[in-house]
Amino acid sequence: MSYSEELIASLDAQAKLNRRAVMEMIAAAKTGHPGGGLSAVEILTVLYFHCMRVDPERPQWEDRDRFVLSKGHGAAALYAALGARGFFPKEAFHRFRQTGGILQGHPDMRKIPGVDMTTGSLGQGLSAAVGMALAARFQARDFRVYALLGDGEIQEGQIWEAAMAAAHFRVENLTAILDYNRVQLDGNVADIMGVEPVAKKWCAFGWEVVDCPDGHSVRQVLEAIEVARQVRGRPAIVIASTVKGKGVSFMEHQSSWHGVSDAARLPEAVEEVSRL
């Protein structure tokens, strides 16, 4: 696969704008999840600005590709992509996580155009994605379903129920992406509850595993998602190594910035991502 320099440059530029929108939203609200939002920016940008068949004018289009943010706390990154793609006016960003706004703390499919599944309680989104993928089979439609998982999230047992089911039902129109930033709320994943060998686990559950060593390289993300799309007869997962808090020097790799640990430093963070 080869992708033009123009495409790469435009996705990189869009990712920068989206990263800035993530930080601005969280800074305005003084609440949110910067760490796991910033780690997912390139993945979401590549999905919504290149891979997914969606139409912002028709958010309920039956043949659209679906996306499930199984790690629902990454909401700001999803909203940044959806808003930039035109699913709703960017003015909505100003009421992120606040009363009267549409942008709930975690994705709400009934309030936010473009959100395909309500998520927030970790571990459930992959199962819902399996259900959507099976619906395509029942309805003889050719849409694809993408689900973004957190590395801490895969400590939830239900993820592995869904993993087993997707392989058992030979779901091939499903791509999971693991946002492997190696940090969760309480600390490093390896210290809290290690998930390694993570590739072998998915492999053992019957999934095709596609490695993406740098989940912030749009070229690598594009390539990995394309490889996953070619897989037949079983589901595929892209394991994307990412950096929690990517783009803000004092947030990178820090579990303390899973949530907002010091609201006074948020303007500084906005400033940093604006300079990128």
Place this chain on the structure above:
Amino acid sequence: MRAVEKLAMRDACAQVLVDCFDEVPGLVVLDADVSKSTRSAEFARAHPERFLNVGIAEQNMVSIAAGLAAAGMVPVVNTFSMLLSMRALDQIRQSVAYPKLNVKLMGHYGGYSAGPEGPTHHAVEDLGIIRSIPHTTLLVPCDATEARGAIRAALAFDGPVYVRLCRNPVPPVLAEPRPFEIGRGYEVRSGGDLTIVATGVMVARGLEAAEILASRGLDARVVAMSSLKPIDGAILEKAARETGAIVTAEEHNVYGGLGSAVAEVLVETVPVPMVRVGIKDCFAESGDYFELMDRYGLSVGDVVVAAERVLERKMRG
């Protein structure tokens, strides 16, 4: 005791799903390795291409159903009520109720009907749990005939519906099928001295109690509250106003179920003396279904005693 009908609610459930296949284009039936018990295997035989057995994974089943519904299907989930309402509770709340997805939840083996399996398999909290979640509709049919109607009504309704079903054949209440109306209770016996409001299998027992009370010169009205949520406030207020005394009867803990729901309505509208017949906040034991009901406070005699107690309070004013 009243004669027991031949058909159990679970058989009625499977039949109605097979019957509705052509009417509900998006119908897909799910089970979690208890399809022989819930009888969803009957549907699987008729329409294997629209049946998913997810194995022993109730949480996954409910969330898969949510995804199916989000993409326009009409999933009907089957498992034991204690697993559905408790093991998969968070999935029901987050993935089904909050986004108002069109998932039908069949809670089989409700109440004590798992009998000899013991308290691990009894479901005496399910009604209170499901009722307390926003966006839910909760139906508790009283016999197999009504179960058909309830499931049809659930399929015709756009949104999450939980139907609590009994494992065993039970005494029939309805001679003829009546159209099931979500949000409506109905009188199965008229009377002016007190009202027995019952749900599920306790409707039949309420009727038996009313017969005994009649032989003692007491005229009990019996109201079937098969739609537990939304509940029919109007029929309750009318009963309270006209009969001045209420007994509730349910196969459920006394906390959170029918008795609570009726009290919530009447305390704010027509407060009258009321006594609740239900399980007295305990776990039971293994045993025959009807024997367990008798042993844990749900006998016909228990309803009669409750009626006498409430009438005493009514007389005292």
